[in-house]
Amino acid sequence: MSIILDHVNYIYEEDTTMAYPALTDVNLVIPDGQFIGLIGHTGSGKSTLVQHLNGLLKPTSGAIYYNGADINDEGYDKKLLRSKVGLVFQYPEHQLFEVDVFSDVCFGPKNLGLDKKEIQLRAYAALKQVGIADEYFYQSPFDLSGGQKRRVAIAGVLAMKPEVLILDEPTAGLDPKGRDEILDQIAKLREETGMTVILVSHSMEDVAKYVDRLIVMNKSRVVFDDTPAAVFAHYEELEQIGLAAPQITYIMQALREKGLSVDTGITTVTEAKEAILKALRG
Amino acid sequence: MLKDITLGQYYQTDSVIHRLDPRVKLVSTVVFIISLFIVDNFIGYLIAAAFLFAVIKLSKVPFSFMVRGMKSILILLLFAVVFNLFLTPGEVLVSFWKLKITKEGLRLAVMMAVRLMFLIIGSSVMTLTTTPNHLTDGLEKLLNPLKVFKVPVHEIAMMMSIALRFIPILLEETDKIMKAQIARGADFESGNLFKKAKSLVPLLVPLFISAFRRANDLATAMEARCYRGGEHRTKMKPLVYAKRDFMAYAFVFGYLVLCIVFGKILF
Numbered sequence: 248m249s250i251i252l253d254h255v256n257y258i259y260e261e262d263t264t265m266a267y268p269a270l271t272d273v274n275l276v277i278p279d280g281q282f283i284g285l286i287g288h289t290g291s292g293k294s295t296l297v298q299h300l301n302g303l304l305k306p307t308s309g310a311i312y313y314n315g316a317d318i319n320d321e322g323y324d325k326k327l328l329r330s331k332v333g334l335v336f337q338y339p340e341h342q343l344f345e346v347d348v349f350s351d352v353c354f355g356p357k358n359l360g361l362d363k364k365e366i367q368l369r370a371y372a373a374l375k376q377v378g379i380a381d382e383y384f385y386q387s388p389f390d391l392s393g394g395q396k397r398r399v400a401i402a403g404v405l406a407m408k409p410e411v412l413i414l415d416e417p418t419a420g421l422d423p424k425g426r427d428e429i430l431d432q433i434a435k436l437r438e439e440t441g442m443t444v445i446l447v448s449h450s451m452e453d454v455a456k457y458v459d460r461l462i463v464m465n466k467s468r469v470v471f472d473d474t475p476a477a478v479f480a481h482y483e484e485l486e487q488i489g490l491a492a493p494q495i496t497y498i499m500q501a502l503r504e505k506g507l508s509v510d511t512g513i514t515t516v517t518e519a520k521e522a523i524l525k526a527l528r529g
Numbered sequence: 530m531l532k533d534i535t536l537g538q539y540y541q542t543d544s545v546i547h548r549l550d551p552r553v554k555l556v557s558t559v560v561f562i563i564s565l566f567i568v569d570n571f572i573g574y575l576i577a578a579a580f581l582f583a584v585i586k587l588s589k590v591p592f593s594f595m596v597r598g599m600k601s602i603l604i605l606l607l608f609a610v611v612f613n614l615f616l617t618p619g620e621v622l623v624s625f626w627k628l629k630i631t632k633e634g635l636r637l638a639v640m641m642a643v644r645l646m647f648l649i650i651g652s653s654v655m656t657l658t659t660t661p662n663h664l665t666d667g668l669e670k671l672l673n674p675l676k677v678f679k680v681p682v683h684e685i686a687m688m689m690s691i692a693l694r695f696i697p698i699l700l701e702e703t704d705k706i707m708k709a710q711i712a713r714g715a716d717f718e719s720g721n722l723f724k725k726a727k728s729l730v731p732l733l734v735p736l737f738i739s740a741f742r743r744a745n746d747l748a749t750a751m752e753a754r755c756y757r758g759g760e761h762r763t764k765m766k767p768l769v770y771a772k773r774d775f776m777a778y779a780f781v782f783g784y785l786v787l788c789i790v791f792g793k794i795l796f
Contacts, residue, residue: 262591301712303708326714329711330714333712334712336708336709341706341709341735341738341739342706342709342710342735344731344735354710354714354715354731355714389738
C-alpha cells in the first residue's frame with residue numbers, strides 16, 4: 248500500500264513560449280504511515296507535485312500508482328482516490344462556502360454518497376480532531392478567526408477519512424502561535440490515526456521538528472530525499488538553492504568546528520541541549 | 530478546462546504587431562470588422578484572409594492560439610450556420626423531409642461562418658498582442674474628444690483596465706477553488722442541468738467573497754496612494770505615434786480601400 252511516482256514529468260503551458268517544466272523526472276516511493284516534509288522554494292514544483300498525487304493534474308509523461316493501480320488509467324475511480332488522498336490547499340479557508348461550520352465540513356463526506364448519520368458522525372469527529380469547540384459548529388465560517396477558518400477547512404478534508412493527508416503550506420500567513428498550534432495538531436493527528444502525512448512548506452524550521460523524511464525540490468527536480476538529519480548535513484547546498492537548514496544545525500556545526508564533539512545531525516533544540524551538556528560534562 | 534479561454538489573454542513575445550501603438554491596433558480592428566461586413570464576394574474574403582494571415586504571421590503568435598478561442602463560439606457558429614442554411618428561401622439545391630437547402634442559404638451560411646470566424650480571430654489578434662493596460666490607455670486616448678460631452682473617459686478606462694486586469698486573477702482563483710472542491714469530492718461535470726447549477730454554489734460563493742475582498746483591498750491601496758482620477762493626471766509612458774504606426778495606418782486603410790473596390794464595387 249503506497250504511492251509510487253515513476254518518471255513523472257509535467258510541463259505548464261505546453262506548446263507556447265511560456266512553456267516551462269514544473270516537474271522533471273520525479274521518482275518517489277511513499278509508503279504507508281510516513282510523515283514527510285516536502286520542501287522547496289516558491290516555484291520549485293512542490294504544489295504541482297502534490298496535485299498529481301490525487302489526480303488533479305495529469306503528468307505530461309510518466310505514471311503515478313496508488314496501491315498498485317495507475318491513477319490515470321481509463322475508468323479509475325478518481326472520486327474514491329480523492330477521498331483516500333486528501334489534499335488541503337494553500338489558504339484552504341478560501342474554499343469555505345456553507346452557511347455554518349458544520350455543514351461545510353459535511354460537504355466532503357456528502358459527496359462520497361454516505362448516509363446522513365455517517366456524514367454527521369464524520370464531520371463531528373473531524374471538527375474535534377482539529378480542536379474546534381462545539382459552540383462554533385453553527386456559526387458562519389466567515390465569522391471565525393483566520394486560524395479557526397483554516398482548521399475548519401482542514402476538518403473538511405479529514406471528514407472524508409483519507410489514508411494520506413497532504414497539506415500545502417498549512418501555516419502560510421499564520422502568526423507563530425497559530426503556526427505551532429496547527430503543526431502540533433497535525434502531528435497529534437498522525438499519531439492517533441497513523442495516516443501518511445505530507446507537509447508542504449518552504450520553511451525548514453517548520454517541518455524539521457516533526458517529519459521523519461524530507462524531500463527537497465529545486466527547479467522542478469527532487470534534489471534530496473532522506474531523513475532530516477541527512478538532508479541538513481548538506482546545509483551548504485541547501486543555501487545555494489535558497490533554503491536553509493534549521494538554526495540549530497548551524498550552531499552544532501559551529502560547535503563541532505570549535506572542537507566540541509557533538510552530533511551535527513541534531514534538529515531540535517531539546518536534543519541539542521542534551522548533546523551539548525553531555526559533551527561538556529565529557 | 531479554463532485554459533481554453535483566450536479572450537483577453539496576452540501572448541508574450543516581441544513582434545512588430547506587439548510594438549504598435551494600441552490606438553493603431555484598436556482602429557485597425559474596428560476597420561477590419563467593418564471590412565468584413567462590407568465585402569460580400571469571394572475575392573473580398575480572400576483579401577480579408579490574406580490580410581489576417583499576414584498580420585498573424587507578423588505577430589508571431591502561434592495560429593493554434595487563435596483557434597483555441599474559437600471553441601467558445603462554436604455553438605454560436607453552429608446555430609448561425611444551421612439557421613441560415615435551412616431557413617433562407619430561394620432556389621432549392623437539396624431537399625429532404627421538411628428541410629431544404631437553398632443556394633442562397635448555402636451562400637449565406639458559409640459567409641456567416643467565415644465572417645464570425647474572422648471576427649473572432651481578428652479581435653483575438655488585438656488582445657493577444659496588446660497588454661490590457663496598453664489597450665485601455667489607447668482607448669482612453671481615442672475616446673478623449675468625448676470629454677467635451679462630459680463623458681467620464683478616464684473613469685471608464687480605469688474601470689475597464691481594472692476589469693481586464695482581474696480576468697486572469699479571477700480565472701486563476703476559479704481554477705484553485707474548483708480544484709479545492711474537487712479534492713473534497715465535488716463534481717462539476719455530471720448530472721442534469723439543475724444538479725449542475727447547484728454544484729456551482731461551492732464554487733461561486735468563495736469566488737464572490739474573494740472578488741469582494743480583492744476589490745476592497747484594491748480600493749484601499751488606491752486610496753492609500755491618494756489616487757484621484759480625471760483632470761491633471763499625467764502618464765508615466767504617454768502614447769506617442771512612431772513612424773511604424775503611420776505605416777500601419779496606411780497599410781490598414783489601403784486594405785480597406787482594396788476591400789471596397791474588389792469586394793463591393795467591381796464584382
